[in-house]
Amino acid sequence: MTNSPVASSNVGVLMSVERLCAVGDVAPGEARRFDVAGHRVAVVRIGDDWYAIGDRCSHQDVSLAEGEVHEDTLELECFKHGSCFSLATGEPSSLPATKSVPTYVLTVEGDDVMLEVS
Numbered sequence: 001m002t003n004s005p006v007a008s009s010n011v012g013v014l015m016s017v018e019r020l021c022a023v024g025d026v027a028p029g030e031a032r033r034f035d036v037a038g039h040r041v042a043v044v045r046i047g048d049d050w051y052a053i054g055d056r057c058s059h060q061d062v063s064l065a066e067g068e069v070h071e072d073t074l075e076l077e078c079f080k081h082g083s084c085f086s087l088a089t090g091e092p093s094s095l096p097a098t099k100s101v102p103t104y105v106l107t108v109e110g111d112d113v114m115l116e117v118s
């Protein structure tokens, strides 16, 4: 497991890079929840593209990773009331959620899926 602090572009903020899983652990079109370094993250794979947003819906405390992935609009739909969240920005595009969820930098290094967290 990699846990190496790296320099951040944000002055004064120490970032670390955590290994989440292997590439084959998340199927294309699937969302999966990870709890890492105090962050609850929904990881979505669409083809060979990967996205990571906060897993906690901004409307109520439910897991966004349990919702449906919309590959055409690059959104993740909350299963409880149907708000859709952009995988790129974390912003909701439909009610009842009105607040964004965080976004994370995710990279694939060989067979390892890595997440940058502060």
Ligand code: FES
Pocket: 057, 058, 059, 060, 061, 062, 078, 079, 080, 081, 082, 083, 095, 096, 097
């Ligand atoms: S709990 Fe997610 S939209 Fe209501």
